[in-house]
Amino acid sequence: MVIQELSFRYPRHNDFVFRDFSLSFREGRIYGLLGPNGAGKSTLLYLMAGLLTPDGGRVSLDGVDVRLRLPTTMREIFLVPDEFELPRVTLTEYIATNSVFYPHFSLTDMQTYLNTFGMTMDVRLDGLSLGQRKKIFMSFAMAAHTKVLLMDEPTNGLDIPGKRQFREFITQGLTDDRIFVVSTHQVKDIESIIGHVLLIDRSEIIRDEPLDGTADLESYFEQAMQGREAHHD
Template sequence: MLKVDNCTFSYSRRKKPVLKDFSLEISEGGIYGLLGSNGAGKSTLLYLISGLLTPAAGEVTLNGINTRLRRPETVSEIFIVPEEFDFPSMSLKKFIELNSPFYPKFSYEEMMDHLALFDLTPDLNVNKLSMGQKKKVALSFAMATNTKILILDEPTNGLDIPGKTAFRRFIARGVSDDRIFIISTHQVRDVAQLLDHIIMVDNSKVLFNKSVMEIQHHLKFVETLDRRLIDSALYASNSLGGSALILPNLDGNDTEINLELLFEFAHDDAETLNSVFNK
């Protein structure tokens, strides 16, 4: 179980904390979407989970072990693909040979399958690839490590259109009951259909934390010009097709979640949104 326990973090003593008394628990496998405005602390949270930053207060634990200690047993169970990264100057085969021994569950065959999905071959020099290609290689390696937690920070940044399609297939392949994916992104349309769980953060707090099933069970997302529906909506926003609405799901029919609208609702009135789930 991954637990963020009352974490407070600031980049500098003079600056306002990015996260304050922040708590979060992730216990089951699935794909978690981490959404938030710029500067909300998404990347900070991911780095805290990976043990790359030290919280001023609180701790992050994985199965009871503080991730900040960076013990091999926890670090080998968490793989993060940051938004920006560099590869050392070497061939991909050498990179795999040097880095795979650290991950006991690494599968070379899976790595080759993932590369094929992204239309890449193993005979590459990883340092000489474009940003999008580097991202594809990093994602392939990350998935092949079969770590318990896979953290992806803006994974579709730099991917071309076929790459984004391949990314969705790629993630769907790697899903299992005991594996946790945490995807932080602004490009919600790229990942909306993949997510099992939505976490929204803002102002150093968790605004909203619910599974997709719960959201679909309690809320309905429609686009309409119907005045009566607009007046009775929990939240409404103008859209090209009329008004995009969030309504209570009274008839039990699931609708596709409009993540951007849901985020706006959470950002503007998280209390009302969360109260719907308490009924």
């Protein structure tokens, strides 16, 4: 996935979130997308998913502009947002309705990921807690086997065992042909699994470098941001 000279601002806002912003992602890596509040992390994920329209530049997957939202492109990108709702159906019904959009979806893998989270197939989606909804939705997203998996604050709402299960879950699903991008402020939850860090502040890329999984991301972040003041709306 490649971001080329991307520019974007929200309607009725004077300031650009991104201007002439370029970045590339390599397969087989888990990227940690970090930045201060208002840095544009969630906005970037939505642009990468083709859900927002840039004012200039483009995001492309395999050379195709994601904003065209071609079925062949959309079946290779899955976004798990920070907040979402699930329909008032059983999980089995949800899978039957939605898995058809992802030709590589594996029910066997879905069950494996649910097991990792201590969940089962025989649940209704309405009435679940935030943490339970996240476990269900992330399991579906992983089982869809898209080339690109985007996650915004995935450990929000998870208890301590759930955060440990998440680390196991995400490393289970990584393959040499997939790109995972995890945006979070909860850096302690993911620091042992991140293979590459992207630290951004709007159009500025502060860090874009590999990690070996032993870094203290809180200290890393504080050192990288030392002396910088973010002024955002």
